[in-house]
Amino acid sequence: SYELTQSPSVSVSPGQTASITCSGGKLGDKYVCWYQKKPGQSPVVVIYHDTKRPSGIPERFSGSSSGNTATLTISGTQPMDEADYYCQAWDSSSASVFGGGTKLTVL
Amino acid sequence: QVHLVQSGAEVKRPGASVKVSCRASNYSFPIFGMNWVRQAPGQGLEWMGWISGYNGNTNYAQKFQGRVTMTTDTSTSTAYMEMRSLRSDDTAVYYCARTKYYESSGYFDYWGQGTLVTVSS
Numbered sequence: 001s002y003e004l005t006q007s008p009s010v011s012v013s014p015g016q017t018a019s020i021t022c023s024g025g026k027l028g029d030k031y032v033c034w035y036q037k038k039p040g041q042s043p044v045v046v047i048y049h050d051t052k053r054p055s056g057i058p059e060r061f062s063g064s065s066s067g068n069t070a071t072l073t074i075s076g077t078q079p080m081d082e083a084d085y086y087c088q089a090w091d092s093s094s095a096s097v098f099g100g101g102t103k104l105t106v107l
Numbered sequence: 108q109v110h111l112v113q114s115g116a117e118v119k120r121p122g123a124s125v126k127v128s129c130r131a132s133n134y135s136f137p138i139f140g141m142n143w144v145r146q147a148p149g150q151g152l153e154w155m156g157w158i159s160g161y162n163g164n165t166n167y168a169q170k171f172q173g174r175v176t177m178t179t180d181t182s183t184s185t186a187y188m189e190m191r192s193l194r195s196d197d198t199a200v201y202y203c204a205r206t207k208y209y210e211s212s213g214y215f216d217y218w219g220q221g222t223l224v225t226v227s228s
Contacts (some may be wrong), residue, residue, distance in 0.1 A: 001169060031212040035152070042202060042221055043144075043152065048214035086152050090212060094166055096142065096154040 002091035004099035011105045018074040020102045022087030025068060030089040032070040034063060037084045037101070046085075047072060074104075082106045109134050111203055111219035118225045119193050126189040127222045129203030136184035137161040140206040142215060143177060143188045147199040157206065158186060193226045200224075 004024045012018040022032060034047040045054055047063035050070065060075045074081055087099040114128040129141065143155040156167035158177040165177050176189045186203055200221040207216035 031210075033214040035215070037146075037152065042218035043204075043215070044218075045214055045216060048207075048216075049209055049212060052209070054216070084151075088152075088154075088214070094157075095168055096157070098144075098152040098154060101151040 002089075002095075002097050004087050004089060004097055006085075006087060006099040006102045008100070009103045009105065011107060012074075012077045014079060014106055015076055018077045018081070018104055018106075020072040020074075020085050020087075020104065022070045022072075022099045023068050024089065024097075024099075027068045027070060027089065028065060030091075032063070032065055033088045034061075034070075034072045035086045035088060035098075036081075037086060043086070077104075077106055079106050109205070109217045111205065111217055113201075113203060113219040113222045116223040116225070118227065121194055121226055121228055123193050123226075124189060124191045125193060125224050126187055127201050127203075127224070129186045129188075129219050131184040131186070131205070134205075136179075136181055139208075140213070141177075141179070141186040142204045142206055143175075143186075144202045144204055144215070144218075145199040146202070147196065150199075153199075155188070155201075160186075190224075193224075195226050195228075198224065198226045 035043040037043045046061045050065040051063045084101045086101045110132045112130045137160045142157045158165045178187045203219040204215035205217045206213040
């Protein structure tokens with residue numbers, strides 16, 4: 001089955017740039033989405049179709065993809081951005097797959 | 108505003124079944140698919156499967172095939188997820204999430220509030 005790999009944790013100081021990566025075989029052939037998950041809340045999509053930002057998501061969130069790696073970048077990270085972030089893609093059998101998640105700590 | 112409202116928390120014994128509902132409002136239910144995603148305590152998000160709001164076609168994650176059944180009731184714009192033969196490791200928060208189609212792909216644009224299912228003897 002298809003797998004997406006994320007590093008377990010990333011730390012960043014307030015105001016700095018956080019980069020969260022997601023890797024998978026032939027990931028460049030797929031579209032990647034990113035979800036923010038805070039404790040006790042439902043997930044929220046912050047990036048879809050590799051680079052698209054839904055309405056209401058701050059401009060500091062951006063996405064990119066190259067080769068087998070997709071990246072979520074948060075510029076000027078704020079304390080409110082502290083959360084778990086999950087990448088997601090669809091495999092060749094139209095099944096969805098989530099990465100293992102990255103815990104973003106803002107300190 | 109789109110709303111997905113799920114049924115309340117459940118406590119089940121091992122071996123029992125559970126059926127979680129997700130009532131959709133403020134959009135045309137048949138146009139979108141619905142997914143079910145779960146998160147066990149301390150674990151990540153896990154996609155369970157998808158059901159078409161139009162014709163009820165399903166696509167289950169291999170892990171859940173044979174143990175999970177997803178259905179819809181278009182007259183009430185409600186999606187259901189039934190899981191059988193529950194085990195303790197099925198203890199999780201279960202979410203429904205709508206598929207928003209974009210070009211040749213899709214993403215989960217609206218989510219239910221989650222339903223905690225606890226499996227314990």
